[in-house]
Amino acid sequence: MAAESSEKWILNVTAQTPTNIAVIKYWGKRDEDLILPINDSISVTLDPNHLCTTTSVAVSPAFTQDRMWLNGKEVSLSGGRYQNCLRELRSRASDFEDEKKGIKITKKNWEKLHVHVVSYNNFPTAAGLASSAAGLACLVFSLAKLMNVKEDHSKLSAIARQGSGSACRSLYGGFVKWIMGKEENGSDSIAVQLADEKHWDDLVIIIAVVSSRQKETSSTSGMRDSVETSPLIKHRAKEVVPKRIIEMEEVIRKRDFPAFARLTCADSNQFHAVCLDTLPPIFYMNDTSHRIISCVEKWNRHEGSPQVAYTFDAGPNAVLISHNRKAATLLLQRLLFYFPPKSDTDLNSYVIGDKTILKDAGIQEMKDVEALAPPPETKENPTQRHPGDVSYFICTRPGRGPVVLTDESQSLINPETGLPK
Amino acid sequence: MAAESSEKWILNVTAQTPTNIAVIKYWGKRDEDLILPINDSISVTLDPNHLCTTTSVAVSPAFTQDRMWLNGKEVSLSGGRYQNCLRELRSRASDFEDEKKGIKITKKNWEKLHVHVVSYNNFPTAAGLASSAAGLACLVFSLAKLMNVKEDHSKLSAIARQGSGSACRSLYGGFVKWIMGKEENGSDSIAVQLADEKHWDDLVIIIAVVSSRQKETSSTSGMRDSVETSPLIKHRAKEVVPKRIIEMEEVIRKRDFPAFARLTCADSNQFHAVCLDTLPPIFYMNDTSHRIISCVEKWNRHEGSPQVAYTFDAGPNAVLISHNRKAATLLLQRLLFYFPPKSDTDLNSYVIGDKTILKDAGIQEMKDVEALAPPPETKENPTQRHPGDVSYFICTRPGRGPVVLTDESQSLINPETGLPK
Numbered sequence: 001m002a003a004e005s006s007e008k009w010i011l012n013v014t015a016q017t018p019t020n021i022a023v024i025k026y027w028g029k030r031d032e033d034l035i036l037p038i039n040d041s042i043s044v045t046l047d048p049n050h051l052c053t054t055t056s057v058a059v060s061p062a063f064t065q066d067r068m069w070l071n072g073k074e075v076s077l078s079g080g081r082y083q084n085c086l087r088e089l090r091s092r093a094s095d096f097e098d099e100k101k102g103i104k105i106t107k108k109n110w111e112k113l114h115v116h117v118v119s120y121n122n123f124p125t126a127a128g129l130a131s132s133a134a135g136l137a138c139l140v141f142s143l144a145k146l147m148n149v150k151e152d153h154s155k156l157s158a159i160a161r162q163g164s165g166s167a168c169r170s171l172y173g174g175f176v177k178w179i180m181g182k183e184e185n186g187s188d189s190i191a192v193q194l195a196d197e198k199h200w201d202d203l204v205i206i207i208a209v210v211s212s213r214q215k216e217t218s219s220t221s222g223m224r225d226s227v228e229t230s231p232l233i234k235h236r237a238k239e240v241v242p243k244r245i246i247e248m249e250e251v252i253r254k255r256d257f258p259a260f261a262r263l264t265c266a267d268s269n270q271f272h273a274v275c276l277d278t279l280p281p282i283f284y285m286n287d288t289s290h291r292i293i294s295c296v297e298k299w300n301r302h303e304g305s306p307q308v309a310y311t312f313d314a315g316p317n318a319v320l321i322s323h324n325r326k327a328a329t330l331l332l333q334r335l336l337f338y339f340p341p342k343s344d345t346d347l348n349s350y351v352i353g354d355k356t357i358l359k360d361a362g363i364q365e366m367k368d369v370e371a372l373a374p375p376p377e378t379k380e381n382p383t384q385r386h387p388g389d390v391s392y393f394i395c396t397r398p399g400r401g402p403v404v405l406t407d408e409s410q411s412l413i414n415p416e417t418g419l420p421k
Numbered sequence: 422m423a424a425e426s427s428e429k430w431i432l433n434v435t436a437q438t439p440t441n442i443a444v445i446k447y448w449g450k451r452d453e454d455l456i457l458p459i460n461d462s463i464s465v466t467l468d469p470n471h472l473c474t475t476t477s478v479a480v481s482p483a484f485t486q487d488r489m490w491l492n493g494k495e496v497s498l499s500g501g502r503y504q505n506c507l508r509e510l511r512s513r514a515s516d517f518e519d520e521k522k523g524i525k526i527t528k529k530n531w532e533k534l535h536v537h538v539v540s541y542n543n544f545p546t547a548a549g550l551a552s553s554a555a556g557l558a559c560l561v562f563s564l565a566k567l568m569n570v571k572e573d574h575s576k577l578s579a580i581a582r583q584g585s586g587s588a589c590r591s592l593y594g595g596f597v598k599w600i601m602g603k604e605e606n607g608s609d610s611i612a613v614q615l616a617d618e619k620h621w622d623d624l625v626i627i628i629a630v631v632s633s634r635q636k637e638t639s640s641t642s643g644m645r646d647s648v649e650t651s652p653l654i655k656h657r658a659k660e661v662v663p664k665r666i667i668e669m670e671e672v673i674r675k676r677d678f679p680a681f682a683r684l685t686c687a688d689s690n691q692f693h694a695v696c697l698d699t700l701p702p703i704f705y706m707n708d709t710s711h712r713i714i715s716c717v718e719k720w721n722r723h724e725g726s727p728q729v730a731y732t733f734d735a736g737p738n739a740v741l742i743s744h745n746r747k748a749a750t751l752l753l754q755r756l757l758f759y760f761p762p763k764s765d766t767d768l769n770s771y772v773i774g775d776k777t778i779l780k781d782a783g784i785q786e787m788k789d790v791e792a793l794a795p796p797p798e799t800k801e802n803p804t805q806r807h808p809g810d811v812s813y814f815i816c817t818r819p820g821r822g823p824v825v826l827t828d829e830s831q832s833l834i835n836p837e838t839g840l841p842k
Contacts, residue, residue: 231687231691273697287707290707297701297702
């Protein structure tokens, strides 16, 4: 049988998977091992052109153990969460045959064959931009393709969920709901797509990566502490979120931006309120996060109807969702007014992603940033500018789900050695 | 009748009233006019030697209108809240007679006579240290004495409550409960003393007055917004606080510091969580407040049992309640390590109030602050110092309730002119 021969074939698959940002938040597990949440959540998938994980996975009879490299560094695959994903995938693997290459792998062989995983984020891992969600989703998606797993995305989402809860929502583009499910084994705790990325395609997203010197509480331990100690979290999960989920689905269906913004902001704030209600309290937002919220709230109030929604995950970074391109342009002007780069920063590395928004805002060089006038809504109370409080901005939009990259040149694995290129 | 004669007599009374800090928080009214809260609250009265309002009130047939001076500046008494207090007090005034001075005021005269009020805080009004609580309590207390109002403190508390909710708790020393009451007219929404200031007299309180450039949301409008928009506030008021009130009363009775600290911190955090759950969200704590909490939490964890409780009102200032003098000394060393004064600050104006704590901490001059070693609990993660993030510290303790100052020289009113001295 080929898989046990001494042949040195290497079979590999490369995939790209997006990150996502929750607009109705996931915070709190009812089962720590299976990663089952205490409430449904809803997210927007972000355009993988600006934020994604690319993962190449390979299998070969020559590999002697499962190995993984993340952003150029070898990391251990021995963690329970990786192992859960690998076990679930291997148990669902199907026979594979490539007659030309003389490769034949039976369902049983998959249990014995080792894999190599090489993964890369096109954004800084440390920036707190849900890299683990995209990473685990990409690991599961690419391995499922490699192992010829015939389950649909929804079943795959239940596997990715066991690697990192919010990873399950990265298996679809557009708007995604993670249904908490009822089963003890977690089989019905899956992600489903509410609408694809074309459904509401005038939304524009700007992420403010906020400078922070504080070490943040990991979301795993933070949500465990919240479930154990917050007197408010149960009320949120049982009474508040179920209503918001119904409302958010309707709002997305109708593309009702003002209602979308109100719900998104309220749910982000409530998640952080629950963090504060935890013992010891958890602070993910800092003064810069607060200032960004104040800027958006002031502007939205001034306009009479929301132009921008804000949402913050387990860190100080703001994800700002604009009604449309025009609102995004006005938002970027405001952001650059309040949070200009330090004088020695290159504007080109300060606003990344979809740079056409910067162009629309009439900003080409640092002197244009310096020349920005205070927004009209700040007329009465003159405001300060805060250079250096934001590390950089990423301009992006809602995006598509995972894809296989068929172009061999995009593989991160050397097809001869099975090691990172 | 004397009160309507052309005689120029001036009758005056001077009183001193403490501030208080809630350990179970008041946040949210069920009646805006009568100032009736949605839950009970419990506070500690602070030593008036360090934080108090002194108010002199005078009455004279020569006065042509009600007038008030606060910290040297004339302010209007026309606000509804002042007017409510004045009306309530006048309606309860009793006949007064001073035969020597030839003054006789009947109950009916009080309705027509005008008052002058001169009030002074022995701490910066703008620092957000509950100056309105002490101020309104002192206004009501001193006018009640002047007008010979024969109601007990508890009835007076219901009048002070109509001036500023938390003012009702400043009518007693020690530990005070504001009972929310049930009556629509507010007659049973009163303060009662749980224990006097001698009951638990080893507690030491250090207040960190935190520098802030942000304009804060007034607590009046903030709590209105919370009641109208926070999905969590009702659950807090109905389900969480009633249990905490019972527990806190027991904890105070038993002088159980670890339980006191846990409850106090948890309730402060939950109040701020409700603020964050408000639309638009309200941020009273800033990065410095968060750092103070982290410092205390880390130390408490390191000691195995709480040494210090923290609580924050509607602003970034921390009120830190230490188990005893030794804990307060260790706390002050930590605070001065993390938050030293700017190099040009005089240490004597940086730590005010009971300076013996500073002496116990072995700190006499700036070089002693500079020489402070990092606290042992920070061993693993070296920490930054943040000069200038705290404006100053006030060392104090639980204190007594309002008193009349009989020494005429302490009056703030010129007995000849009826105007501020």
